[in-house]
Amino acid sequence: MPEAPGADGSGPGADGGAPGADMGGPGAAGRDGVSGRRGSARQRLALVTGSNRGTGRAVRQRLVADGFTVRCLNRSSCADHTDPVVADLADGGAASEAARAVLADAPALDLLVLNAVARGLGRVDELSPEDWDEALAVNLTATVRIIQAALPLLRAAGGHIVLMGSHAGDRPFEGGLAYCATKAALRSVAEVLLLEERPNGVRTTLVNPGAIRNFDDDFSEYKMSVESVASVVSWVVAAPADTVLGEVELRPARLAAPPSVGLDRLQHV
């Protein structure tokens, strides 16, 4: 359940970005976007879920470097500050309540990055109901609930929603039912948002990465660093104000030799 809401953007749990680090993204200082509602002096505000570790932490740090004030919506507090609101996003009601609490005093929200994930890996014949339910709740239900809670503030800012998808969304794998199905569903969420919310000045991007080195002790050269993925999120947000990158697919630049290639691979799909 959420703890007490945070007081302001510079308080605990909100990493303040340096004013003036203008990437030219939505809500950027001095840039009047399509909606014409973007402020000229207000510090840009971002909310990131699952930002205590992995890719989410790198996204948070990158956005701070870009000049955003960043608030977090996490189950586990970040190591480098105390999150004023923590919530288990497996509980849809708690997710809505926490999103409202963490944004309670915000006049507008420039960026919402929905990054938290529950993978619920397991083959169909072994997947527990709990793991299925958790993946659905964290990856899909909480995503929608947080968007619903944040939409008025996103509209007020002419803001941007970034959904962290995955290659798993369109490259299903054995043991990935819950992960693949929920990531695939995010494409529909993104598309509906693009249709419904562009008229309200809100942009949406589905970011679909391949393998990421999300653990600190992973040094694989065949995965992307969390910092690189965070850079892509930053670029997406910095797209010219009259454009939106609806979907971005990214993969590691280096590829390990697959076990089967060419025609042989057709026997393995």
Ligand SMILES: NC(=O)c1ccc[n+]([C@@H]2O[C@H](COP(=O)([O-])OP(=O)(O)OC[C@H]3O[C@@H](n4cnc5c(N)ncnc54)[C@H](OP(=O)(O)O)[C@@H]3O)[C@@H](O)[C@H]2O)c1
């Ligand atoms: N890693 C990859 O190779 C890869 C590839 C493609 C796409 N992606 C996508 O990129 C995003 C980040 O992935 P990642 O690998 O960096 O993530 P990760 O390291 O596995 O971290 C997952 C994050 O989600 C949070 N989370 C999980 N369950 C939660 C819950 N019930 N309530 C609140 N927060 C919860 C975790 O918090 P706790 O610390 O409390 O557990 C953590 O902050 C995800 O959307 C993922 O699908 C990752």
